[in-house]
Amino acid sequence: MVTIADVARHAGVSSSTVSYVLSGKRAISEETKRRVESSVRELGYHPNAGARALAARRSHIIALMVPLRTDVYVPVMMEIAVSVTMAARRHGYDVLLITNDEGPDGVRRIGASGLADGVILMDIELEDERIPVLQSQGTQAALIGLPDDPGGLSCVDHDFAAAGALCADHLADLGHREIAFIGYGSGVYTRHAGYAERTLSGFGQRAAQRGLRYVHRPCDGTYESTAGTLARILADRPETTGFVVQNEGAIGPLLTLLRTSGRTVPEDASVIALCQAQLAEQFAPRLTSVTGSAQDLGRVAVEQIMRRIAAAGRGERPQDEQVLLTPVLTVRDSTGPVSAS
Amino acid sequence: MVTIADVARHAGVSSSTVSYVLSGKRAISEETKRRVESSVRELGYHPNAGARALAARRSHIIALMVPLRTDVYVPVMMEIAVSVTMAARRHGYDVLLITNDEGPDGVRRIGASGLADGVILMDIELEDERIPVLQSQGTQAALIGLPDDPGGLSCVDHDFAAAGALCADHLADLGHREIAFIGYGSGVYTRHAGYAERTLSGFGQRAAQRGLRYVHRPCDGTYESTAGTLARILADRPETTGFVVQNEGAIGPLLTLLRTSGRTVPEDASVIALCQAQLAEQFAPRLTSVTGSAQDLGRVAVEQIMRRIAAAGRGERPQDEQVLLTPVLTVRDSTGPVSAS
DNA sequence: GACATCTGTTTAAGCGCTTCGACACTTCGA
DNA sequence: TCGAAGTGTCGAAGCGCTTAAACAGATGTC
Numbered sequence: 001m002v003t004i005a006d007v008a009r010h011a012g013v014s015s016s017t018v019s020y021v022l023s024g025k026r027a028i029s030e031e032t033k034r035r036v037e038s039s040v041r042e043l044g045y046h047p048n049a050g051a052r053a054l055a056a057r058r059s060h061i062i063a064l065m066v067p068l069r070t071d072v073y074v075p076v077m078m079e080i081a082v083s084v085t086m087a088a089r090r091h092g093y094d095v096l097l098i099t100n101d102e103g104p105d106g107v108r109r110i111g112a113s114g115l116a117d118g119v120i121l122m123d124i125e126l127e128d129e130r131i132p133v134l135q136s137q138g139t140q141a142a143l144i145g146l147p148d149d150p151g152g153l154s155c156v157d158h159d160f161a162a163a164g165a166l167c168a169d170h171l172a173d174l175g176h177r178e179i180a181f182i183g184y185g186s187g188v189y190t191r192h193a194g195y196a197e198r199t200l201s202g203f204g205q206r207a208a209q210r211g212l213r214y215v216h217r218p219c220d221g222t223y224e225s226t227a228g229t230l231a232r233i234l235a236d237r238p239e240t241t242g243f244v245v246q247n248e249g250a251i252g253p254l255l256t257l258l259r260t261s262g263r264t265v266p267e268d269a270s271v272i273a274l275c276q277a278q279l280a281e282q283f284a285p286r287l288t289s290v291t292g293s294a295q296d297l298g299r300v301a302v303e304q305i306m307r308r309i310a311a312a313g314r315g316e317r318p319q320d321e322q323v324l325l326t327p328v329l330t331v332r333d334s335t336g337p338v339s340a341s
Numbered sequence: 342m343v344t345i346a347d348v349a350r351h352a353g354v355s356s357s358t359v360s361y362v363l364s365g366k367r368a369i370s371e372e373t374k375r376r377v378e379s380s381v382r383e384l385g386y387h388p389n390a391g392a393r394a395l396a397a398r399r400s401h402i403i404a405l406m407v408p409l410r411t412d413v414y415v416p417v418m419m420e421i422a423v424s425v426t427m428a429a430r431r432h433g434y435d436v437l438l439i440t441n442d443e444g445p446d447g448v449r450r451i452g453a454s455g456l457a458d459g460v461i462l463m464d465i466e467l468e469d470e471r472i473p474v475l476q477s478q479g480t481q482a483a484l485i486g487l488p489d490d491p492g493g494l495s496c497v498d499h500d501f502a503a504a505g506a507l508c509a510d511h512l513a514d515l516g517h518r519e520i521a522f523i524g525y526g527s528g529v530y531t532r533h534a535g536y537a538e539r540t541l542s543g544f545g546q547r548a549a550q551r552g553l554r555y556v557h558r559p560c561d562g563t564y565e566s567t568a569g570t571l572a573r574i575l576a577d578r579p580e581t582t583g584f585v586v587q588n589e590g591a592i593g594p595l596l597t598l599l600r601t602s603g604r605t606v607p608e609d610a611s612v613i614a615l616c617q618a619q620l621a622e623q624f625a626p627r628l629t630s631v632t633g634s635a636q637d638l639g640r641v642a643v644e645q646i647m648r649r650i651a652a653a654g655r656g657e658r659p660q661d662e663q664v665l666l667t668p669v670l671t672v673r674d675s676t677g678p679v680s681a682s
Numbered sequence: 683g684a685c686a687t688c689t690g691t692t693t694a695a696g697c698g699c700t701t702c703g704a705c706a707c708t709t710c711g712a
Numbered sequence: 713t714c715g716a717a718g719t720g721t722c723g724a725a726g727c728g729c730t731t732a733a734a735c736a737g738a739t740g741t742c
Contacts (some may be wrong), residue, residue, distance in 0.1 A: 001453075001455075001698095002453070003698060003699085004698065004699065004700095005698080005699095013701080013721075013722085014721070014722045014723075015698090015700095015722095016699095016700080016701075016721080016722060016723075016724095017720085017721060017722070019699070019701080020699060020700095020701090020720095020721085023700080023701095025700090026701095026719095026720080026721090027718095027719060027720065028720070028721085029719085029720060029721090032720080044449070044453065045453075046450055046453035046454040046696050047454060047698080047699070048395070048454060048455050048697085048699070049391075049400065049454045049455055049456040049731095050390075050391045050392070050393070050394030050395035050400060050455060050697080050698080050699090051391070051395045051396065051697070051698035051699040051700090051727090052391070052698080052699055052700080053390065053391030053394070053699090053727095054389070054391035054392045054395050054697090054698080054699070054700090054726095054727050054728065054729080055698075055699040055700040055701080055726080055727055056699075056701090056727085057700095059390065059391060061437070066423070068423060074415060074416040074419050074420075075415040075416065075419075075632070075698055077419060078415050078416075078418060078419045078422075079415075081419075082407070082409060082440055085438050085439070085440050086440055086442070089440075089443070094403070094437055094438075094439070094456065095437065095438045096435055096436065096437055096438070097405070097422060097426050097437070097438045098426070099423055099426050099427055099430075099435045102430070108385070108387075109387055111389045112342075112343070112385060112386075112387035113387040113388060113389060113392040113732070114342070114389050114390055114391060114728095115435065120544075131623070183636075191552075203510060221623075221626075222622070222623065223622075223624070223625045241561060249623060252593050252623065252624070253623070253625065255598070256625055281563070281564075282562075282563065282564060282590060282593065282594070283564070283593070284564050284594065284597055286564075290565070305712080335715080342728095344727095344729085345728065345729065345730095345732040346728080354692090355691070355692050355693075356692095356728090356729080356730095357692065357693080357694095357730075357731075358689080358690085358691060358692075360729070360730060360731080361690095361691090361730095361731090364730080366730090366731085367689095367690080367691090367731095368688095368689065368690065369690070369691085370689085370690060370691090373690080373691085378723060388728080388729070389727085389728050389729070391699095391727080391728080391729090392727070392728035392730090393728080393730080394697095394729090395697050395698065395699085395727090395728080395730090396696080396728075396729040396730040396731080397697085397698095397729075397730055397731090398697075398713055398730095448722095455698095504696055582723095644704090665697075668720070
């Protein structure tokens with residue numbers, strides 16, 4: 001194993017000089033810097049992570065706690081995980097993957113052991129048990145998702161209320177008057193997952209402003225549950241012409257069922273999905289969708305936590321930031337003006 | 342921050358005694374052990390990860406290198422990542438997430454810095470550039486996927502050849518004689534991804550044994566490409582009654598297109614998918630599928646690497662293991678006997 | 683009763699790095 | 713010309729842990 005002492009000997013300097021070249025924390029002459037850098041390259045030196053963490057009291061690792069649930073669309077989680085990892089690397093950080101089932105103890109473990117300099121939490125509940133732990137330990141954190149009380153924390157999330165409103169506006173603009181909002185399974189609402197509630201209320205408020213009538217129906221996203229949900233909608237509100245779907249799993253079944261029931265999309269029914277562009281393009285017809293960037297979510301969370309770690313390192317109180325990312329409406333082939341019948 | 346010295350003082354012993362209680366590497370009296378353990382609990386002590394890694398030359402971290410590609414079904418990757426993380430935790434290990442875009446240098450970095458005690462690699466190509474790095478550094482590794490030459494490495498993968506054969510057998514048993522095999526996009530084959538080639542050849546061999554005629558068509562998994570693929574199949578081989586689909590993205594479009602072309606599943610055409618059970622159940626009709634457990638893949642890889650790390654720690658040469666997991670055929674509603682027409 | 687053996691504990695070295703303070707040398711301003 | 717300030721480098725302490733070696737005391741052996 002190549003150590004900093006090997007590099008120092010090879011370059012004919014002291015090991016502290018090598019350290020300063022690598023960290024840039026002190027001025028070093030061009031000449032010395034060049035010699036050290038070429039020794040580093042020649043010997044293939046990589047600083048020992050443990051020693052560095054111990055001496056600098058900074059591990060250059062952030063932990064990412066991912067949910068185990070499968071009622072959240074999995075590819076989005078993966079996209080976030082990957083974008084977090086890549087953003088972190090750009091700051092010289094690595095990412096430790098923690099699963100949600102470790103719960104508050106997991107957060108405690110990571111903080112107390114100094115394994116990670118900060119934690120990014122996903123699948124935030126409105127009253128999340130992990131948050132008090134964070135605060136009591138002084139562990140730096142960024143949340144992907146908005147808790148009830150974000151005091152003393154940095155958060156980033158999609159602006160779900162705006163996404164809901166965008167759906168209402170688009171359907172209203174096209175002349176629809178009776179809308180069905182097909183949400184997540186009812187478990188998501190009883191758990192008070194913020195994103196589901198905020199989408200719905202954003203949609204509901206704008207719908208009211210625009211004079212739309214709507215029903216909200218939870219839906220598990222299986223074929224059976226979608227069939228049941230749709231049957232009930234069509235029985236209760238046969239005049240329904242607009243569908244907003246938030247549960248990705250329900251999209252395929254819904255399109256199939258609408259076709260089966262003799263409704264053509266978009267002539268007889270408009271469907272707008274709250275999902276990733278990639279997914280929206282996979283259906284026939286390609287779906288009009290409202291999308292937020294999962295990548296940005298990960299990137300912003302990393303930037304927030306980097307700022308917090310840096311501030312804490314300078315002995316300052318980290319700035320709490322709440323960022324909501326504006327969603328985008330992409331009109332494709334599944335929405336159209338309500339037909340004159 | 343609570344250190345081992347704090348615990349030692351609190352329990353009235355030396356810090357090495359605390360260390361030995363925690364690691365179990367020396368005999369400690371029941372009485373002392375109890376006192377130390379209660380001090381640990383009372384003070385909320387977690388050993389400092391950096392110090393531990395430095396002193397013991399073991400980080401208790403394994404790195405998991407995940408692909409960025411999206412042509413592999415993403416939820417499967419996530420499931421593997423999660424099962425790796427949970428299996429690692431059971432061994433007192435944490436998981437560091439690395440993206441494939443770091444390539445061989447990433448492997449070098451992790452190994453040389455002692456950040457991780459071992460690496461799990463996914464998305465293995467038949468001649469993978471990362472493998473020579475592993476070998477030259479002596480970094481312990483387990484591969485999820487089979488390289489061309491697995492000498493000196495532990496690997497685990499689905500038995501894709503058996504999966505392909507299972508598909509051929511099932512369709513042959515039902516009396517089908519003309520089969521279309523809808524594979525991954527052609528990029529996957531030119532990249533020589535082992536899983537795609539092995540599935541195809543396992544299918545092909547068994548098909549020949551059972552007297553089946555078949556065509557193999559690569560397919561991107563978009564709606565358009567599936568439409569093109571199917572049109573060509575039906576034009577070239579109008580007698581085709583059996584479909585084997587490996588690309589998850591193509592499943593939905595294929596079902597829709599078959600329906601559109603007036604073919605009922607399973608009466609006129611049987612469809613068998615190589616995909617996760619969860620996905621297979623989402624379609625209508627629910628798909629007969631051949632599935633391997635993604636969870637087992639992750640679990641086995643972790644167990645392999647743990648054995649390797651342990652062996653290397655004892656100064657022994659780690660055992661190379663190659664494990665193929667047997668896939669399972671689940672008959673659902675999308676396959677049936679060929680209809681007498 | 684002297685010696686070896688076993689059990690349980692402590693002492694102390696050292697893992698590879700960062701960083702504080704010291705130092706030598708140069709440059710500047712008065 | 714001298715002290716002050718700035719620049720570039722080094723020496724050494726110390727981060728919190730593990731572990732080899734030493735040691736103290738109990739137990740067994742002849």
